[in-house]
Amino acid sequence: MRWSQLYVPTLREDPADADAVSHRLLVRGGFVRQLMAGHYSLLPLAVRVRTKIMDIIREEMTAIGVQEFILPALHPAEIWQRSGRWEVMGEEMFRLKDRKGADLALGMTHEEIFTVLSQELRSYRNLPQMWFQFQTKFRDEARPKSGLLRVREFTMKDSYSFDVEDDGLDRSFELHRTAYERIFARLSLPAIAVQASSGSMGGSASVEFMSPSEAGEDLVVRCPGCDYAANAEKATSALPAVVDGAGLAAPEAFDTPDVRTIEELARLHEVAAERQIKTLVYVVDGQLTLVLLRGDHNLVEQKLIDTLAAKA
Missing domain, CATH: 3.30.930.10 (Bira Bifunctional Protein; Domain 2)
Structure with missing residues (x-):
């Protein structure tokens, strides 16, 4: 030409x-x-x-x-x-x-x-x-x-x-x-092989090749000290052990007026988020479902779908 x-x-x-x-x-x-x-x-x-x-x-x-x-x-x-x-x-x-x-x-x-x-x-x-x-x-x-x-x-x-x-x-x-x-x-x-969720495609294992880009939308969790890399929808982490104190002899009522979030609970009542459990309400495959999470964690919906082997 x-x-x-x-x-x-x-x-x-x-x-x-x-x-x-x-x-x-x-x-x-x-x-x-x-x-x-x-x-x-x-x-x-x-x-x-x-x-x-x-x-x-x-x-x-x-x-x-x-x-x-x-x-x-x-x-x-x-x-x-x-x-x-x-x-x-x-x-x-x-x-x-x-x-x-x-x-x-x-x-x-x-x-x-x-x-x-x-x-x-x-x-x-x-x-x-x-x-x-x-x-x-x-x-x-x-x-x-x-x-x-x-x-x-x-x-x-x-x-x-x-x-x-x-x-x-x-x-x-x-x-x-x-x-x-x-x-x-x-x-x-440049491409990084990362563990990924199979999503609606199904399957027991999935690897994605991700190329770093400022214009990208996916987040990748990667360990600089080992070969572990995973999409945020699949990634797991090791949590530090939580040491409990003496605690109460029996449960006690604890009023939290005007508190709607874990963040407000931690700020207004000095109760650490990692010491709390939050409850989320979802409809999974048409069924009402309660999801319990540690207070300082956010739910990744794809992980919930994968864990329950749900369709949506």
Whole structure:
């Protein structure tokens, strides 16, 4: 391509609606243009970058024996209803009806559709199988922002394995983890492997690769003295022992007029927050639930969902 023919519409000034540095540079450099909130057109330079990234990912997936598919982005509701995730996905799933009135969805992810295909695996002799694709995903984000970091339409590489037993699943998991490490290394992208919640996707183990960024929204807990790193939704900590004093011979009534929070209790009555228990009221899967926490702790809702194996 001759430079004189290449379409690169650069800008002199930062776009008014761009907060993240990456967003400003992509727009000013002529890589992307916003069509509406959360939807971007990729211009020729961005397409070239996207293609190179996809080629690296494809090479690493092929190297570990993963086969490439291309699945539909539009899904019948019945498949999602069978998995129980039609309701769980909530408002982030784009839902629509066709001219015959049938319920459809734009794919947020493709576990259900790959599972439909896997039903043709009739024998354990066909296993293991590892499948992947590049596909457009759709999520009805309430507040799309930060350029390409939170959008409503994006390209995702997703990969799936089908194994005979847990040992095979662990092997597939490890193959993917090391492949991702090679991908990030080839892209010169710093990435930290952290423990994470599986969320609505389910599963017993999850690892996220997080790249440090001021524009990011997730929080990571990382120990500088060991290899421990976890998403805030998954992280655990070692609590120092609490030593009790002599205490009271019997419980006594303790009036706390006009006190509505643990912080007020500590400030007005000099009662340390870590010596208290606070009660939170939640509705979990339609059932009224009381959650008891140490007074100085905050509830991470995803941890509650994971602990109760709840849907929402």
